Amino acid sequence: MPDTGFNPDRIDTTTPHPARMYDYYLGGKDNYAVDREAAERVLGHAPFIRPTAQGNRDFHHRAVRAVVERGVRQIIDVGTGIPASPNTHELAQEVAPDTRVVYVDNDPIVATYAGAKLTNTGNTGFVLADLREPEAILDHHVTRELVDFGQPVALMLVAVVHFIQDDEDPGRIVSALTDRLPEGSCLILSHITADFDGGEALKQVSEVYKNSTAQLVMRGHDELMPFFKGFELLEPGLVKPPLWRPEGPVPDEEELYDHRGYAAVGVKGGV
Numbered sequence: 001m002p003d004t005g006f007n008p009d010r011i012d013t014t015t016p017h018p019a020r021m022y023d024y025y026l027g028g029k030d031n032y033a034v035d036r037e038a039a040e041r042v043l044g045h046a047p048f049i050r051p052t053a054q055g056n057r058d059f060h061h062r063a064v065r066a067v068v069e070r071g072v073r074q075i076i077d078v079g080t081g082i083p084a085s086p087n088t089h090e091l092a093q094e095v096a097p098d099t100r101v102v103y104v105d106n107d108p109i110v111a112t113y114a115g116a117k118l119t120n121t122g123n124t125g126f127v128l129a130d131l132r133e134p135e136a137i138l139d140h141h142v143t144r145e146l147v148d149f150g151q152p153v154a155l156m157l158v159a160v161v162h163f164i165q166d167d168e169d170p171g172r173i174v175s176a177l178t179d180r181l182p183e184g185s186c187l188i189l190s191h192i193t194a195d196f197d198g199g200e201a202l203k204q205v206s207e208v209y210k211n212s213t214a215q216l217v218m219r220g221h222d223e224l225m226p227f228f229k230g231f232e233l234l235e236p237g238l239v240k241p242p243l244w245r246p247e248g249p250v251p252d253e254e255e256l257y258d259h260r261g262y263a264a265v266g267v268k269g270g271v
Contacts, residue, residue: 016212018163019107023082025053030082030113038208045204048258052241053159056190057084059241059263060158064088066234066245066265067154067186068095074153076143078131078177079160080105083117088156089124099123100146104137106130131160132168134176152184159261161227162192163214174227183269187231190241190263194218202260224262231266238264 016038020031024039031039042049064075073096077088080103092099100123103114114126125142137143147153155177164170178187194202202218209216221238228238236243241263242251251259 016209017107017109018209018212018214018216019079019081019105019110021212022053022159023084025050026057026084028082028084030109038212041208042205045208046201046260048201048260049205051255051258052192052260055241055259056159056261056263059190059244060088060156060188061086061091062245062247063158063188063263063265064091064154064156065095067188068092068099070186070267072152072154072184072186073099074147074151075099075101075156076104076137076147076153076177077101077156077158078104078137079156079158079163080110080118080126081107081159082110083113085117087118089118089121093121093123101125102127102143102146104129104131131157131164131173134173138177138180149180150182152186153181154186154188155181157187157189157227159190159192161189162217162219165215165217171226175229178230178268181268185268187228187266187268189224189227189266190261191219191224192216192261193220193224194260195220195262196257196260221262224264228264228266231268232270234265234267234271238262 013032014034016035020035021039024031024036075088075092089101092101102125103118104127111128118124119126125146127137127140127142129137161170206216240259241261242259244263
């Protein structure tokens with residue numbers, strides 16, 4: 001159920017895009033010279049961005065499996081980014097093959113991959129839309145065809161809310177998405193933070209992102225907790241991504257310092 005129709009002129013290869021920069025941090029090749037140049041500037045200021053990105057990706061994998069193991073069979077993945085296997089539907093359907101996944105992204109290049117890598121296995125769909133327009137996501141015909149809002153849904157906001165500026169009211173945006181979710185639904189959220197080093201390096205990172213298609217906003221632990229209003233956090237709460245239900249050895253203190261983000265999974269109405 002892809003909805004990938006768009007004018008090719010919308011693909012901008014002259015301005016860095018966060019999704020393609022993230023792909024570069026993870027070692028992917030689906031990016032342009034302008035993305036690589038911007039990403040290298042970021043890494044020059046903050047080499048820890050690469051392990052932060054990888055730790056976030058690993059959290060994504062564990063969180064998807066966790067919510068499906070809880071019985072959730074519907075997922076809306078907002079801010080999908082460049083496909084990188086295992087993708088959300090691959091992780092979820094490995095646990096429960098009947099899981100349905102709606103991918104959402106505002107990058108037309110992600111849409112070009114949707115048919116080949118995201119929506120070719122059934123029970124999946126793609127919506128070209130922006131997080132800043134939550135109603136357009138929820139009311140889209142692809143979402144409506146795949147998601148029954150009378151049953152629990154997992155909403156994924158992984159490494160995407162930090163591209164919403166304060167004056168765009170991220171709290172309202174998240175609430176608009178979560179208000180329609182029934183009890184038993186899950187919110188999977190991760191976000192970059194400057195809590196751990198005073199943010200000097202991350203200030204330089206933010207300057208680089210000012211020249212991309214989306215600016216980066218650092219938020220602290222106390223600023224992130226309101227996004228989970230109405231949700232009870234699964235253990236261990238809002239923590240650095242590698243500390244959220246690790247499946248292997250936890251990074252030592254020195255390695256953990258390089259992970260500059262928070263991650264959590266909440267259950268609406270309580271665990």
